[in-house]
Amino acid sequence: EVVMTQSPATLPVSPGERATLSCRASQSVSTNLAWYQQKPGQPPRLLIYGASTRAANTPGRFSGSGSGTEFTLTISSLQSEDFAIYYCQQYNKWPPYTFGQGTKLEMK
Amino acid sequence: EVQLVDSGGDLVQPGGSLRLSCAASGFIFRSYWMSWVRQVPGKGPEWVANINQDGSERHYLDSVAGRFTISRDNADNSMFLQMNSLRVEDTAVYYCARGGPWGTYPTVHWGQGTVVTVSS
Numbered sequence: 001e002v003v004m005t006q007s008p009a010t011l012p013v014s015p016g017e018r019a020t021l022s023c024r025a026s027q028s029v030s031t032n033l034a035w036y037q038q039k040p041g042q043p044p045r046l047l048i049y050g051a052s053t054r055a056a057n058t059p060g061r062f063s064g065s066g067s068g069t070e071f072t073l074t075i076s077s078l079q080s081e082d083f084a085i086y087y088c089q090q091y092n093k094w095p096p097y098t099f100g101q102g103t104k105l106e107m108k
Numbered sequence: 109e110v111q112l113v114d115s116g117g118d119l120v121q122p123g124g125s126l127r128l129s130c131a132a133s134g135f136i137f138r139s140y141w142m143s144w145v146r147q148v149p150g151k152g153p154e155w156v157a158n159i160n161q162d163g164s165e166r167h168y169l170d171s172v173a174g175r176f177t178i179s180r181d182n183a184d185n186s187m188f189l190q191m192n193s194l195r196v197e198d199t200a201v202y203y204c205a206r207g208g209p210w211g212t213y214p215t216v217h218w219g220q221g222t223v224v225t226v227s228s
Contacts, residue, residue, distance in 0.1 A: 034214035036153075043203050043218035044153060055216070087152055091214055095167040097143075097155040 002026055002090050006100035012108040015078050021103045023071040023088035032092030035064055035073045038102075039084045047086075048073065075105075083107055110134040110217045114204040117222030120194055128189040128222060130204030138162075138182040141207035143215060144189045146200035146224075154200070155215075157189065158207065165211075172198075194226045 003026040013019045023033070031051035036044035046055045048064035051071055061076045075082055088100045116128040128144070143158040157168045157178040166178050177190040187204060204219035 032212060036215075043221055044215075045218070046214055046216055049214040049216075089153075089214065091212055094211065095155070095158070096169050097158075097215070099152040099154065101152045 001096060002029060002093050002098050004088055004090055004098050004100035006086075006088055006103050008103060009101070010104045010106060012106050013078055014108045015080055017078050017108075019075040019078055019082075019105060021073040021075075021086055021105075023066075023073070023100055025069045025071075025090055027093070028068045029090040029092035031067045032090060033064075033066070033071050034089045034091065035062075036087045036089065037082075037084050038087065044087060078105070110206065112204045112206060112217055112219035114202065114219035114222045117202060117224045119225045119227065121228050122194060122196055122226055124194050124226070125190070125192045126194065126224060128191065128202055128204075128224070130187040130219060132185045132187065132204075132206070135206070137180075137185040139209060141209070141211055141213065142178075142180060142187045143205045143207055144178060144187075145203045145205050145215060145218070146198075147203070147221075148200045153203075156202070158211070159187070160211070161209075191224070194224075196226050198224060199226045200224060 005024045033051045035048040038044045052064045085102045111133045113131045144156040147153045159178045175193045180187045201221040205215045206217040207213045
């Protein structure tokens with residue numbers, strides 16, 4: 001099973017600041033890596049797939065990078081609606097598809 | 109617009125059974141892999157099972173294999189999860205989810221979730 005590790009667990013940031021979230025895979029997942037955003041009481045929403053391709057309706061301030069075992073999600077200028085929990089998921093070596101434990105963006 | 113409406117969650121005793129349903133609309137259901145994903149509040153999502161377009165290929169999380177069965181009815185645009193021998197650790201929000209035209213694909217769309225509570 002591919003273990004996904006996200007850091008940090010919590011990231012305090014201010015609106016307008018840049019946020020950088022990390023995700024590490026225990027073995028190479030190529031670029032078969034997705035990022036999801038989840039707000040309280042809602043299901044996860046796909047933001048990025050293929051490590052760097054924005055999903056439909058994902059704002060341009062979200063960008064993804066990386067390949068192999070190291071990945072990054074960057075939010076260039078945080079808006080109030082971006083405060084949420086972010087999960088990475090590998091879909092390269094399955095079953096099972098595996099998710100990270102999440103990074104919570106909180107207001108500084 | 110893609111819609112996934114999951115239902116069937118309930119409170120059940122350990123060892124009991126439950127059948128979850130997912131009604132899909134807004135896309136060609138028979139063309140996509142479908143999955144069930146669960147999430148314990150405060151934890152990351154956990155993939156449970158998936159099924160290919162015609163039901164000939166099914167995969168399960170090790171901890172549910174032999175207890176859960178995923179199925180689909182393409183004529184009715186529906187997917188199901190039969191859960192037997194339920195355990196306390198199966199307690200979670202269960203989401204119906206749509207993948208892509210092949211298995212190596214992200215989880216593109218999610219239902220709103222249905223709550224399964226296993227407790228005596």
